[in-house]
Amino acid sequence: MYKYDEYDQRLVDERVAQFADQTGRYLAGELSEDEYRPLRLQNGVYIQRHAPMLRIAVPYGNLRAEQLRTLAHIARTYDRGYGHVSTRQNIQFNWPRLEDVPEILGLLAGVQMHAIQTSGNCIRNVTADAFAGVAADERIDPRPWCEILRQWSTFHPEFAYLPRKFKIAVNGAEEDRAVIRAHDIGLELVRDAAGETGFRVLVGGGLGRTPVIGEEVAVFVPWRQILNYCEAILRVYNLHGRRDNAYKARIKILVKALGVPEFARQVEAEFAHLKDGPSTLTEAEVARVVGRFDDPVLAPLPPTDAAHEARLAADKAFAAWVRRNVRAHKVTGYASVVLSLKKHGVAPGDVSAEQFELVADLAEEFAFGEIRSTHEQNLVLPSVRVADLHAVWQRARAAGLATPNIGLLTDIISCPGGDFCNLANAKSIPIANAIQARFDDLDYLYDIGEIELNISGCMNACGHHHVGHIGVLGVDKNGQEWYQVTIGGEQGNRTALGKVIGPSFAAEEMPDVITSLINNYIDNRHDGERFLDTVRRVGVESFKTRVYAERDARQHAKEVINA
Amino acid sequence: MPEIIKNGRVQHDDWQVVRLAEGEAASATALPAGRVIVPLAAWLLRRDELLARADAGVLGVWLAASDDPAALAPDLLRLQLVAVDFPKFADGRGYSIATLLRTRHGYAGELRAIGEVLRDQFDYLGRCGFDALQPAPGRYTPAQLQAALASLATFSTPYQASATHPQPLFRRAHRPAAHEEAA
Incomplete structure (x- = not known):
């Protein structure tokens, strides 16, 4: 992975000193709660249900062994012995004390890590395919481009106080494994007819309260111009994105309000000024960044052993x-x-x-x-x-790390939910665990086959429920926790948003609801058809009917027993 | 006399920022004598009347976060002071306005941040081209303002090109390739 040079290291060290000073002034009463909030957020510190939560950046998901050892040390010394991988490839600790955070950041800086811009209304950690650089279907390795974008976006003086958070993802493979269509900017690495590397640019995707699939604003931006083009997008957004209502402040709302053609026109007009300007990339800079990825040189081995x-x-x-x-x-x-x-x-x-x-x-x-x-x-x-x-x-x-369930029903994506998160309407983890307990039989899991089940504890959608084949969303109904179920969502090249099947369910109903969905799939599937394919073919109605019929039958049975 | 940070030092300052009261018309507002910074709307409406004071170096113009800096472009050579208002410190439009004034419209006079201007934004403000920082009256004690000078350059070698760093780091410095570093 990318190795820092003295400049990268100095910036991270200067950030640690800055945040230690800011936290000291906050604890001394010189900074108000409101003034401190964006500063701590841009260092990944949330005030959570039990304690501050610290979100550590894992740039495009790349980690080294020594970094994991430091994370282990932090987990033991400052937390309760564990950490958590987030749905944007970052690592979170749920129990540090605010007073300890500057010290933790110092330890992280020692292994080329930080918590810079992991929260707040700024450009967040750039994400990518977890298999970047090694995937068999990769056209162009996204990691050097991610690193170039990371450096450009880190402490960018113009874009630290955007209307809302801003997420960028990059994909360079045939199959999109970075959910680029659900990002504020989604970049797809492509080559033009002459073989030149460039980017197809999607803007305005995002899940959350108003889920939107990103739309193409540029078919091909040559690699030299990518920072200039991103700068143009960010400037249009920074100047014109809504600031009167946090729920309407994401770039997707601006793109919808202007319409894609007008938004693209404004970006082009801005880009016309920036094109070929100082931030134009050079071959030397790209080669330098590529060279600092100390990738192993792998000689092909015999295909079978x-x-x-x-x-x-x-x-x-x-x-x-x-x-x-x-x-x-x-x-x-x-x-x-x-x-x-x-x-x-x-x-x-x-x-x-x-x-x-x-x-x-x-x-x-x-x-x-x-x-x-x-x-x-x-x-x-x-x-x-x-x-x-x-x-x-x-x-x-x-070590409990070899459950053979990747891509199966129990490989659940889940946000931390109401057990930890202040924003959550409902708990997520107990729902995930109850479903895992119901579907504990591996042979049955294999029979069900490939399926993605995503759970979010609120409409902020950290658990990506909209793009789950089955999505579960925690909602608040009169102070009680209920769960709304969607089916038919999909991530990847054919990203689609799931459809709600009907009224929401109580927590204890959820394993039965999933069972009804799965049984309907098994009863209707054709040979080799995944759950999602069956949903597409037979439609949501069939699943809906089954789920609510079986729910009514269960309730009736309960009433008979209790009568 | 209030104190502001200008060109890296704490200085006394006698410019008065003229803000329109609720419902007050820019065409009618009374301008005090002495150095004044008037709203863009007042400048655009009363340009002929105000030009002499601008040329004498005692009148500046401030832009609201929602103002388009291009509106001031024809006059930038005549103005010694342009200010940008931050209605809230978390409203970041002023950073883009300053960047445009400096890098697109070529404004070289004093560029002052007014409104909710806080120490922890100084580094970003400076890099976007503000050379004068005017925190709200009373926000900082004289001692705190002096201490805040330390926040002017939190990051000694930023990555980006900006108003104060015309070149990005990769064009500004020699960044070593992996093979140039000792193992």
Whole structure:
């Protein structure tokens, strides 16, 4: 991954000193609550239900072993022994004391990490495909471009007080694994007819209260101009985005109000001034950034390994894990391993200090020291020799990191929800755990096949419920927690928003509701059809009818028993 | 006399910012004698009347966050002082307005941030081209304002090009390639 130079390090060190000073002035009463809030938010500090929450940036999901060891140390020393992978690839701690945050940031700076712009109305952490640089279907590696965007957006003096938060994602593969259509700016790396690298630019996507799929504003921006073009978008937004209502302040509302053609025209007019200006990228700068990614040089290995094949044949559990949790690598003889943070009964995305350390060990021994975090809240060892998969599996399994459920019903995306978050209307984690408990049988999970279940505790949609094949949204009804269910959402190249099936449900009904949905799928599916395909083919109505009919039957049965 | 930060130092300042009262017309507002900073609307309406004072260097113009700085472009050579108002410190439009004044319209006179101007925004304000920072009266004690000078350059080598750094870091400094660094 990218290695800091002296300039990168100095900026992070200066940030630690700045935030220590600001926090000191706040604790001394020199800064008001209102004045301090954006400062702490732009350092990832939320005031949560129990304690401050600290969100640490993991730029485009890239991590090194030594960084995981520091995270383990922070988890043990300042938290309750665990951290949490967020749906934007960041890492969160739920229990630090505000007074300790400057010290934690100092420790992070020591391993080239920070919490800069992980919250607040600014440009947030740039995200990308967790398999960037190793995916078999990749056209162009997005990581150097993400790093260039990270540097451009870090402490950008003009864009630190935007109308609302601003998220950028970059994809360079055939299949979009960065949800670029649900970002304020989604960048797709493409080549033009002459083979020149550039970006297709989507603007105005986002989930949240008003979910919108991003729209194309530029077919091709040459790579040299990408910072100028992003600057033009941000300037139009900063000057004209709404500031009177936080719910209407995202760029998607501006794009909708102006219409895509008029918004694109304003961006073009601004871009005309910036084009070829000082922020125009150079070959030397791109080469420098590429060169600072100390990627391992992988010589192709034989595609098959006799010992590996023998273990696959002999060990059903290992074979199941390889089928679900191991992905193709662009170099023959290597694979990418997904370490599941979705062990049944554990909060999705939680990682204990011991697990951080074990993953660091595995990365150093088997994966060239590299780790990735995914927006689906798992960890990845991007480059593992096929011959080493069995050893990795055994050690991961012993640490509870080898649940073979990636892409299955229990690989649930979930926000922290009402157990932790101040914004939440309802709890998320207990719903996830109850569904995992209901669908604990692996053979049954495999039979159900590929399906994505996403849970958000409120309409801010941190759990990406709109794009889940099944989406669950916590809502507040007269002070009680209820859950609205959508089906038919999808992320990736065909991103779509799910449709609400009907009135919401009580928490204890949720496993039954999911069971009804799954049973309707199983009864209607054609051979090889995924849940989502069946929903598309037979329509939402069939699922809705089944869910509410079975719900009525359950309630009737309950009344009979109680009568 | 109020104190402001100008050119990196705490200085006394006798410019008066003229703000229209609720419902008051820009055409009719009375302007005090001495150095005044008038709203853009007043300047545009009463330009002929005010030009002499501007040319004498005792009249400046302030832009609201919703004003288009291009409206002032024809007059920028005649004005020694332009101010941009921050109605709330979290309203960041003024950063873009300042950037446009400096980098697009070529304004080289004093550029002053007025309104809710806080110490923790000084670094960003400075880089967007503000060389005068006028916190709201009473927000800082003289000692606090003096201490706030430390926040003028929180980041010694920023990445971006801006009004004060015409080149981005990658054009401004030699950034070492991986192979140029000792292992």
